[in-house]
Amino acid sequence: MNIIRTVRSVAFSSIPNRTLSTTRSLSTPSAQYTAFEVNDKTGIATLTLNRPPVNSLNLELLTEMRNCLKDAETNKCKGLIITSSSNSVFTAGLDLLEMYQPQDERVKSFWTALQSMWMELYGSKIPTAAAINGHAPAGGCLIATACEYRVMLPNFTIGLNETLIGIVAPKWFVSAFLNVVPRRVAEQAITQGKLFTTAEAHNVGLVDDVVNTKEEAIAKCEQFIGSFKNVNPYARALTKQQFRIKELQELEQQREKDLQIFLGLIMQPSVQKAMGIYLEGLKKKSKKQ
Numbered sequence: 001m002n003i004i005r006t007v008r009s010v011a012f013s014s015i016p017n018r019t020l021s022t023t024r025s026l027s028t029p030s031a032q033y034t035a036f037e038v039n040d041k042t043g044i045a046t047l048t049l050n051r052p053p054v055n056s057l058n059l060e061l062l063t064e065m066r067n068c069l070k071d072a073e074t075n076k077c078k079g080l081i082i083t084s085s086s087n088s089v090f091t092a093g094l095d096l097l098e099m100y101q102p103q104d105e106r107v108k109s110f111w112t113a114l115q116s117m118w119m120e121l122y123g124s125k126i127p128t129a130a131a132i133n134g135h136a137p138a139g140g141c142l143i144a145t146a147c148e149y150r151v152m153l154p155n156f157t158i159g160l161n162e163t164l165i166g167i168v169a170p171k172w173f174v175s176a177f178l179n180v181v182p183r184r185v186a187e188q189a190i191t192q193g194k195l196f197t198t199a200e201a202h203n204v205g206l207v208d209d210v211v212n213t214k215e216e217a218i219a220k221c222e223q224f225i226g227s228f229k230n231v232n233p234y235a236r237a238l239t240k241q242q243f244r245i246k247e248l249q250e251l252e253q254q255r256e257k258d259l260q261i262f263l264g265l266i267m268q269p270s271v272q273k274a275m276g277i278y279l280e281g282l283k284k285k286s287k288k289q
């Protein structure tokens with residue numbers, strides 16, 4: 001892959017207890033919806049989702065996320081932090097326009113890219129952390145739970161709300177959720193399509209920490225990644241794999257079947273109708289604001 005390396009100085013003087021540092025921006029020429037930077041001092045990479053207005057995950061954004069993750073691993077970064085350039089939305093989840101009245105080849109590529117992105121993030125060798133600085137419904141929650149650590153800002157929401165849109169969270173969406181939330185809480189919440197407030201999410205273990213600012217969230221993620229500094233990275237990666245291999249193998253072996261189930265479900269007229277109504281509701285709400 002053709003990686004452009006630029007060196008960009010970032011003054012951290014406004015952040016207490018931090019020495020001046022630099023970040024390298026590694027970005028592919030086609031990167032449109034993401035910013036990817038590596039802190040030269042800590043070796044930690046930050047992937048910032050930047051697809052206004054709500055970072056909804058379309059095929060291009062998913063592809064860029066995969067490229068960033070690959071860059072972080074190839075460049076032997078100490079860890080990866082995922083965050084958002086928005087002040088109110090981490091990501092609104094999958095781009096509903098990819099699934100509403102979709103084109104055959106595009107929607108297949110879209111779902112396949114989502115599967116790949118999830119497997120690569122969930123199974124990543126390097127430590128991963130989510131600085132959730134906004135709402136994280138559905139696919140947003142999927143990304144957060146694929147990471148090893150989550151810190152969230154107050155008064156936002158997170159959860160798997162698919163049933164409210166008339167769609168079903170696939171088993172692999174649920175499996176990562178079950179890593180962090182007790183089974184009974186998960187079953188009730190996901191069948192209800194519940195979105196947890198930050199405080200509720202913290203209470204049930206869906207997020208590990210709550211802080212007030214994005215800077216504090218990034219610092220918490222850095223702290224989490226830094227906690228592995230005395231751990232052999234190879235031993236760490238293999239140990240992580242032992243915890244996650246079952247879900248990864250399950251999806252890998254069922255990829256084609258999972259795609260066909262997805263297509264079968266979203267192409268049902270009743271599902272298309274429910275999605276259309278949901279989208280219309282979002283647009284009406286957006287116009288009122």
Ligand SMILES: CCCCCCCCCC/C=C/CC(=O)SCCNC(=O)CCNC(=O)[C@H](O)C(C)(C)COP(=O)(O)OP(=O)(O)OC[C@H]1O[C@@H](n2cnc3c(N)ncnc32)[C@H](O)[C@@H]1OP(=O)(O)O
Pocket residue numbers: 053054056088089091092093094095096097135137138139140161162165167168169170171261262265266279282283284285286287289
């Ligand atoms: C048996 C097993 C079967 C398995 C089968 C598989 C089935 C499929 C599974 C797929 C799973 C889906 C997971 C998903 O991620 S679906 C997406 C779910 N996301 C949501 O429900 C969130 C919807 N959005 C919101 O609630 C809000 O936008 C927000 C995130 C809280 C932000 O609020 P806001 O006030 O800041 O912004 P808002 O005015 O609402 O929106 C601005 C514009 O963005 C559009 N928009 C919002 N979300 C999406 C989206 N997810 N996709 C596309 N577009 C979105 C919104 O319509 C506004 O547009 P416009 O400005 O009016 O044009």
